[in-house]
Amino acid sequence: MGAQAIKYQTTAARPRLSMDPVLKFWQARGVKFSGMLALGLLVWLIYMLFTSSAFFVYGAEIRGNVAVSAREIYTAGQIDSQSIFWISPAEVERNIEALPNIKSASVTVKLPAQVAIDVAERRPQLLWQSGDTIWWVDEEGTVVPPKAEMEDMLKIVDDDRQALEVGYHIDPALIKGAQTLRILAPDVRVVRHARATGLVVATPEGWPVYLGDGTDMKAKLMVLSALLPQLRENERPPVYIDLRDPLQPVYRTLPEIRIDPPPLRQPVPVRPQIAPQYRRNRP
Known part of the structure; x- marks a missing residue:
């Protein structure tokens, strides 16, 4: 008998792919990761809101003024170049009502940067x-x-x-x-x-x-x-x-003014002037 070559072939068992480890990792750390992602998005959103020029006030709608100029009211409100999120309507109202000719003020704010000011002036009588x-x-x-x-x-x-x-x-x-x-x-x-x-x-x-x-x-x-x-x-x-x-x-x-005539003056008799007599001294 002749010799026969024997071939050996090994076959390794292929591992079975499973999502269990991924699911376990996500379950273990996914909530924390989601929270961090949401927090990051929130920080980014806040940053954009407070730094974007779209939310800064550069003007206002002013109504009800006649004697006081709109510029004077706007300046008194102290809202120019302020973020809409930092503006307190009550504080702005107090600032405007400090003007002598302003009786009352009402302030409303709206996004992105809208401010409306209604005033009542002290009308002169x-x-x-x-x-x-x-x-x-x-x-x-x-x-x-x-x-x-x-x-x-x-x-x-x-x-x-x-x-x-x-x-x-x-x-x-x-x-x-x-x-x-x-x-x-x-x-x-x-x-x-x-x-x-x-x-x-x-x-x-x-x-x-x-x-x-x-x-x-x-x-x-x-x-x-x-x-x-x-x-x-x-x-x-x-x-x-x-x-x-x-x-x-x-x-x-007025008291009655009476003008009385001046009293009559009696005439003063005039005496005749007698020439002085001089005596001669005997020697």
Whole structure:
């Protein structure tokens, strides 16, 4: 028998592919990995929100202003170049309401960078002049600096020249009385005021009329209308007419001036002048 070559062939068993290790790894560390991924995305999103120019304020819609300029209101709000996420509407409202001529403010913000400001101004009801300084006074009696010339507005001239400041409050009854006076007597453009007599107006004859603190203005003017015809017939004009109490009007007339003729002087008899006589001395 001849020799035969024997061939040996080994076959290795192929391993079976399984996803179990991957699933076990994901189950063990997948939640943590997902959290880290979500945190990273959140940090990136916050970074983009706070650094993107799309969320920074460079203007605002301002409504309700007449005397105060929009630029002045916008500057007072302190919102320029600020991130919309850092703006506090309540704080902006306080900043704007600090302006003397602003009575109230309302601020709303919207994404990405929209700011709306609604204001209510202190509307002047009359002018108040103390010395050379003129102020605006609103219906509440609040003193504010003037923003424009108001030629047709009623002016009160303070004879006491008391120094006023922004925010000073004048008695609202005085303001209301002056407004009633202007309505009932449209020709009156200037009213004087003193702490001792209150509001003072002048009749066409120039007689001063004391009207007090401004209350019962309609009743006081009715009494004045009834008194004037009587006073005009009087030969002696009044020095003043006091209507601070309309139920007890008082007026004072000029005292009667009497010019008495000079007293007659008795004639002084004239004595004849006698020439002096000189005696001669005997030798």
